[in-house]
Amino acid sequence: xxxxxxxxxxxxxxxxxxxxxxxxxxxxxxxxxxxxxxxxxxxxxxxxxxxxxxxxxxxxxxxxxxxxxxxxxxxxxxxxxxxxxxxxxxxxxxxxxxxxxxxxxxxxxxxxxxxxxxxxxxxxxxxxxxxxxxxxxxxxxxxxxxxxxxxxxxxxxxxxxxxxxxxxxxxxxxxxxxxxxxxxxxxxxxxxxxxxxxxxxxxxxxxxxxxxxxxxxxxxxxxxxxxxxxxxxxxxxxxxxxxxxxxxxxxxxxxxxxxxxxxxxxxxxxxxxxxxxxxxxxxx
DNA sequence: CGCGCCTCCTGTGTGC
DNA sequence: TGCACACAGGAGGCGC
Numbered sequence: 001x002x003x004x005x006x007x008x009x010x011x012x013x014x015x016x017x018x019x020x021x022x023x024x025x026x027x028x029x030x031x032x033x034x035x036x037x038x039x040x041x042x043x044x045x046x047x048x049x050x051x052x053x054x055x056x057x058x059x060x061x062x063x064x065x066x067x068x069x070x071x072x073x074x075x076x077x078x079x080x081x082x083x084x085x086x087x088x089x090x091x092x093x094x095x096x097x098x099x100x101x102x103x104x105x106x107x108x109x110x111x112x113x114x115x116x117x118x119x120x121x122x123x124x125x126x127x128x129x130x131x132x133x134x135x136x137x138x139x140x141x142x143x144x145x146x147x148x149x150x151x152x153x154x155x156x157x158x159x160x161x162x163x164x165x166x167x168x169x170x171x172x173x174x175x176x177x178x179x180x181x182x183x184x185x186x187x188x189x190x191x192x193x194x195x196x197x198x199x200x201x202x203x204x205x206x207x208x209x210x211x212x213x214x215x216x217x218x219x220x221x222x223x224x225x226x227x228x229x230x231x232x233x234x235x236x237x238x239x240x241x242x243x244x245x246x247x248x249x250x251x252x253x254x255x256x257x258x259x260x261x262x263x264x265x266x267x268x269x270x271x272x273x274x275x276x277x278x279x280x281x282x283x284x
Numbered sequence: 285c286g287c288g289c290c291t292c293c294t295g296t297g298t299g300c
Numbered sequence: 301t302g303c304a305c306a307c308a309g310g311a312g313g314c315g316c
Contacts, residue, residue: 002310003310036312061310061311076311079309079310080309115308115309117309168310268307268309
């Protein structure tokens with residue numbers, strides 16, 4: 001659920017509030033929150049204790065905190081995860097999973113997650129790029145993102161265009177919300193077979209993706225859902241700017257045609273049937 | 285090997 | 301009022 005803009009908002013908060021601080025204690029309150037750390041919760045806590053956080057990095061929807069040891073703490077928010085920087089006296093959140101305290105005695109870092117799809121792990125030698133996310137592509141806002149390579153890769157695929165947008169090994173940071181928003185801006189339908197995409201259409205799509213991600217980041221992220229918050233627990237307000245997502249039966253902001261919702265990949269796709277006509281040869 | 289379906293999880297909203 | 305169920309969905313894993 002949190003996509004690139006929301007995760008980047010969190011990264012900036014972490015960079016501001018936890019970089020340079022040394023870990024005093026680590027309490028894992030729910031084992032599922034460290035299930036990707038195969039050595040277990042006790043090992044996670046022991047490994048992190050005493051380490052100093054040297055930065056806050058992001059690739060796609062993943063965050064990691066490089067450590068003075070050359071290792072890193074890797075985090076994924078899943079659908080409902082939050083990384084909060086809270087004063088120690090703040091009451092525990094209902095779904096508090098992990099608490100990290102620091103030697104300076106200041107604010108705590110808390111991992112809160114209602115639906116427990118997210119989690120943290122300790123990655124040895126992960127400071128540069130943790131091994132479990134080496135397959136994640138750069139995001140389209142990254143200076144090193146290769147437009148031509150992306151266009152070529154999409155055209156080699158045999159899948160639906162929206163599936164390609166959601167494939168984090170092709171382009172990262174895009175989830176269901178911004179995929180629909182970008183397709184609407186580019187006037188493309190998500191069921192277009194990728195091998196039929198023309199290069200200018202994909203260039204237009206990349207422009208649309210960058211536009212919607214940039215706008216959302218400027219607004220501090222989307223939050224029609226109170227689960228998306230920065231490290232201070234505050235929501236963004238990009239939901240006011242959404243053009244199609246969640247707007248079933250409401251008029252298209254370009255042409256007034258009612259937006260339609262269709263099932264897609266066990267979730268939803270929102271399109272304007274006039275601006276984004278369904279392709280004759282749709283690929284599901 | 286590429287593609288696509290399934291599953292993990294819990295709180296909220298809706299209809300009967 | 302209460303119950304049942306749909307829905308939200310990122311991404312690893314697995315089957316075809």
